[in-house]
Amino acid sequence: MRVVGIETEYGIVDPDEPRANPILMSSRLVQACRAGAGDRTARWDYGGEDPLQDQRGFRRSRAQATPDLLTDAPEFDESAGEVTLRRRRGSWEDPAHLNAVLANGARFYVDHAHPEYSGPEVTSAHDAVVWDRAGDAIAFAAAQRYAADEGTRVDLYKNNVDGKGASYGTHENFLVRRSTSFDDLARRLTPHLVTRQVFAGAGRVGLGQFGEAAGFQLSQRADYMEAEVGLETTLRRPIVNTRDEPHATRDRYRRLHVIIGDANLFDVATFLKIGTTSLVLAAIEADDERLDTLELAHPVDAVQTVSRDLSLRERLVLADGDQASALEVQRALLEICRSYATDAGDAAVIARWEGVLERLATDLFSAAREVEWVAKLQLLGRMRARHASPESPDGLPWHDARLAAMDLQWSRLGDGLATRLAAAGQVERIATDEEVAAAVATAPQDTRARLRGGIVAARPDVVDAAGWSTVVLDRETDHGHLEVVHLDEPLAASHPLLDALMAG
């Protein structure tokens, strides 16, 4: 059991006006989301974020930070304790209403020029799938309301590249023990992050950051990984990101921020991405030295090597001079991680992991119901073949715009090709539609998200704002100040004051 969460930045397009301002559209989308929720949303509390803290132990000065790193408001305040008081502020904060804290514990907001859904904290790979799909449903419902209210359409895409050089992220967050050395963590996790693309990749038409070469590759993000370790998320993106902003008790926890992953529309891909990474982290926390045998000689190069190897047979050079394919590295990680499966959820991850690796190794397309890039390759391969002729026996070449269009349309919320494949019964599901529908309105019950979402749902009238580790109350008191309820323990799903307020 580990606390995890997924953040998704969606691509956003007005199909009738491709040059429409994406920041404006995103902020209207957040407004539409808020309108759809009635009054059951809250503002975001910027009080306690510190995006300039680096996992390696030093802090970057604000003057040296690029503007995109400044995700907090100027008033950084590291106050601790259960409930503290805060002076009442003016209404200057978030005047454009670019944020909404939702009843399911998530944050829906504008990040750079994209709408982003940051899912609530969950404790299993299964629940990560449930609240990730809930995010897609929330975003899509907001887009429909936007269209109805504004009379213009907006399409959302759950992908990571536009094929013109831009990339936007789908980030995973894993709570890990502070006592584990960050250098060990980065070194031992890297082989997994490099090779897990074989089951977690969403597939991409085009090679290179601008799609400058024709072809198909496993991963959306591979061509944008340019460093092994670093703080940046928007340029020189690293395989292991060092942002140290735990949103939790700093001396107990790190929040590992994984930015290499693709946005996934396939449940099994999301399930394995979260579940396997969580288990590898357990092995790292246990200081399992077997992991060291898998260290790669050239991890950044290997990200692209794996992504472009549709045969899954290419050998990667290991740090000790040996060689192994991505599947072999994964197989070895699976064997190590068997020792760290502690509950039924972990056992389900191990079983699925083993099965998918087996299917990928024996008959690639037998994994098409589970592995997103394989399903995309299959569908696009069939489209190519439909257009085969004596002059072009291979059918459509990979540079044909129809294939690039299908790649984009794959991820459109609502009517995208992945959604249509699922409707045709071609995609295996981990979470039921009923579970997802419930998660749109309800927070996970086993983390502090229960408190954040629960108070927003039950008593929005007393909530001034909420953040990952705070709920700010605004109610009649003798002292006349705002009350900041501190939720620094992510697994603490109850709090006397909030529970009493929720009970009414």
Added chain:
Amino acid sequence: MAQLNAQGQPYEDETPEPDAPAPAPAAQASGDALDDLLAEIDGSLQVNAEQFVRSFVQKGGQ
């Protein structure tokens, strides 16, 4: 602006030549379900795939 996802648009018949080679390796799996979907997609893509791809421009994010 051309829409690619529109359902029920006129379908441009692009039936392969009778002596077309066997489909790509993907063909063995889940044939029938994919065939229907592919026919639909093919119909919508004939409108203007190139323009659709060109107009999909995003700002960089994280």
